[in-house]
Amino acid sequence: MSHVAQRRGKYGFIAGFLFAPLALYLTFVIWPYVQTFGYSFTNWSGQSPTFDFVGTDNYAALLKDEVFRGALWHNLLLLVFVPLVTILLALFFAFMVNAGGRGGAGGVQGVGGSRFYKVVYFFPQVLSLAILSVLFGAIYRSDEGGLLNGFLTRMGVIDAAHPVEWLNEPDLVLWCLLLVVVWHGVGFYLVLFSAAMQSVPKDIYEAALLDGAGRAQTFFKVTLPLLWDSVQTSAVYLGIAAMDMFVLVSTMTSGQFGGGPDHHSEVMSTVLMRNFLYFGKSGYACAMGVVMLALTMILSVITLRATRRERIEF
Amino acid sequence: MTAQSTVIKAPGEKSAERSGGAGRAGKREGRRSEGTALNVFSHGFLVVWAIMIVLPLIWLALGAFKTDAQIGGSALSWPSNWHFDAFGRAWTKGIGGYFANTLIVLVFSVPLTMLFGSMAAYVLARYPFTGNRLIYYFFVSGAMFPVFLALVPLFFMVKRFDMLNTYQGLVLVYVAYSMPFTVFFMHSFFRTLPTAIHEAAVIDGASDTRIFFQVMLPMAKPGLISVGIFNVLGQWNQYILPAVLMQPQTSADPERYMLTQGLIQLQYQMGYETDLPVLFAGATIAMVPMLVVYLSFQRQIQAGLTSATLK
Numbered sequence: 001m002s003h004v005a006q007r008r009g010k011y012g013f014i015a016g017f018l019f020a021p022l023a024l025y026l027t028f029v030i031w032p033y034v035q036t037f038g039y040s041f042t043n044w045s046g047q048s049p050t051f052d053f054v055g056t057d058n059y060a061a062l063l064k065d066e067v068f069r070g071a072l073w074h075n076l077l078l079l080v081f082v083p084l085v086t087i088l089l090a091l092f093f094a095f096m097v098n099a100g101g102r103g104g105a106g107g108v109q110g111v112g113g114s115r116f117y118k119v120v121y122f123f124p125q126v127l128s129l130a131i132l133s134v135l136f137g138a139i140y141r142s143d144e145g146g147l148l149n150g151f152l153t154r155m156g157v158i159d160a161a162h163p164v165e166w167l168n169e170p171d172l173v174l175w176c177l178l179l180v181v182v183w184h185g186v187g188f189y190l191v192l193f194s195a196a197m198q199s200v201p202k203d204i205y206e207a208a209l210l211d212g213a214g215r216a217q218t219f220f221k222v223t224l225p226l227l228w229d230s231v232q233t234s235a236v237y238l239g240i241a242a243m244d245m246f247v248l249v250s251t252m253t254s255g256q257f258g259g260g261p262d263h264h265s266e267v268m269s270t271v272l273m274r275n276f277l278y279f280g281k282s283g284y285a286c287a288m289g290v291v292m293l294a295l296t297m298i299l300s301v302i303t304l305r306a307t308r309r310e311r312i313e314f
Numbered sequence: 315m316t317a318q319s320t321v322i323k324a325p326g327e328k329s330a331e332r333s334g335g336a337g338r339a340g341k342r343e344g345r346r347s348e349g350t351a352l353n354v355f356s357h358g359f360l361v362v363w364a365i366m367i368v369l370p371l372i373w374l375a376l377g378a379f380k381t382d383a384q385i386g387g388s389a390l391s392w393p394s395n396w397h398f399d400a401f402g403r404a405w406t407k408g409i410g411g412y413f414a415n416t417l418i419v420l421v422f423s424v425p426l427t428m429l430f431g432s433m434a435a436y437v438l439a440r441y442p443f444t445g446n447r448l449i450y451y452f453f454v455s456g457a458m459f460p461v462f463l464a465l466v467p468l469f470f471m472v473k474r475f476d477m478l479n480t481y482q483g484l485v486l487v488y489v490a491y492s493m494p495f496t497v498f499f500m501h502s503f504f505r506t507l508p509t510a511i512h513e514a515a516v517i518d519g520a521s522d523t524r525i526f527f528q529v530m531l532p533m534a535k536p537g538l539i540s541v542g543i544f545n546v547l548g549q550w551n552q553y554i555l556p557a558v559l560m561q562p563q564t565s566a567d568p569e570r571y572m573l574t575q576g577l578i579q580l581q582y583q584m585g586y587e588t589d590l591p592v593l594f595a596g597a598t599i600a601m602v603p604m605l606v607v608y609l610s611f612q613r614q615i616q617a618g619l620t621s622a623t624l625k
Binding site for chain 2: 093121145196
């Protein structure tokens with residue numbers, strides 16, 4: 001760091017460089033975040049300039065709101081299953097790509113074409129959720145024109161006269177959405193875990209192999225503990241994604257801002273948007289935003305604590 | 315397994331006898347056969363997932379060459395209409411305009427994001443001053459919060475500036491919401507640049523601003539490219555912010571939908587008009603540029619991703 005330059009000019013320079021980014025960030029990100037807390041204690045409609053302070057009424061109403069409670073429950077389900085399924089699949093594939101190759105004299109090796117798999121698996125990650133919505137809307141079509149129904153009919157698993165209405169079955173809709181999130185996410189985490197695996201020195205694996213450890217043992221006793229940091233980070237990211245879910249639910253399921261059939265796929269973000277833009281209950285919507293924040297924070301802390309282990313240096 | 319390995323072991327032992335190291339070579343062959351089985355096993359799973367990724371995408375693109383009746387009839391039908399007319403209709407039904415809108419916004423928002431993000435990150439990474447850490451965490455913590463927390467006040471904030479449904483409004487909002495990631499990433503990048511060059515430039519009499527633009531930014535080019543690609547992908551694929559901020563405010567106000575938003579619009583519209591090939595063509599038009607960008611920059615993207623998240 002240079003201390004050669006004149007001090008006074010330096011502070012001017014620092015302020016000058018920070019001003020525009022900080023001003024934008026404060027105006028459009030931080031200040032709205034802060035305002036949400038304030039508005040959440042009012043009965044503001046958003047349309048009228050006036051509103052009253054109603055204390056914690058909005059929060060009390062949230063507790064009684066059946067739709068919101070259902071949405072909260074769905075978010076919690078997703079919060080458990082999105083990270084779990086995605087991380088397990090990504091770890092499995094990452095291990096296959098990096099250590100699933102022939103054993104032979106060279107010790108542990110990746111499969112041939114590992115580069116190819118990593119490139120292909122990452123595809124969904126660069127597509128927008130809007131494209132995913134169109135794609136999976138077509139895959140889940142309730143007639144034989146849907147890829148899933150068409151395929152299962154051809155296989156003879158389902159009767160052509162009675163295709164499954166994937167997104168209109170109350171018991172199926174949430175899991176169909178979960179599948180989209182997993183399909184979208186696995187490639188990203190595969191690449192992430194692969195990089196972490198490659199940074200593990202090869203001789204650790206070779207020592208394990210010499211000691212007679214099998215692949216499964218190597219994975220659970222050597223690879224997984226060394227990867228724990230990235231697994232932990234991934235769980236937090238995926239948890240944050242599972243709290244959102246807005247695009248997929250609002251565009252793929254029935255109802256104003258989605259959530260159908262009969263609120264069976266409702267998540268907090270869709271309830272929030274409906275109250276804000278459709279019912280004009282801005283104050284109430286803000287209270288939901290605060291609940292989402294609180295849950296995100298709790299989730300991050302729990303994930304980081306529950307998965308805390310001794311850090312292994314290598 | 316045992317039967318298989320004895321079969322494979324036999325020729326191995328024979329050749330080993332010739333070279334005079336029977337035991338060792340035989341053992342190696344046995345291990346290789348186990349490896350082969352595992353190799354087939356891993357490839358099996360990997361190929362299935364690869365097909366599950368690629369097949370739906372190809373199927374979607376093929377839908378643009380089907381007739382509406384074909385799409386509704388059977389999913390596994392082969393397209394009969396090998397013309398690009400659905401693409402033409404999708405383009406004129408709005409995709410062309412949405413495409414242009416997204417480009418207009420990104421042409422301004424991505425360079426501005428990079429400029430402001432690097433400026434803030436540079437100062438925070440290389441100039442110690444009171445409050446440095448505080449401002450840094452202030453910037454970075456934004457990545458943790460759900461965007462829904464800000465949505466309602468943000469809408470009224472942009473409205474107060476009279477910037478709802480304007481390009482400049484969305485540009486500023488995109489830049490602001492891209493700050494946490496950009497600052498975080500560029501901060502760690504600027505920290506790794508050598509100080510000696512900086513000092514040499516100071517001795518040569520260059521000002522701080524000049525050092526930043528003429529020395530530091532060019533040196534940070536690999537980092538800038540990675541973050542730039544991520545911002546392009548992130549802002550191109552953004553949906554919630556335009557859905558809330560880019561709605562026509564009066565009947566005279568023209569539609570300025572972004573591509574993602576417009577695609578969803580097309581999805582509703584084509585459901586009514588029963589012209590699904592147009593929807594599939596629209597989705598393909600939206601999909602192809604991103605796949606091209608990704609395939610051309612996949613090394614930087616994957617390397618950038620891992621260095622950003624594994625630190």
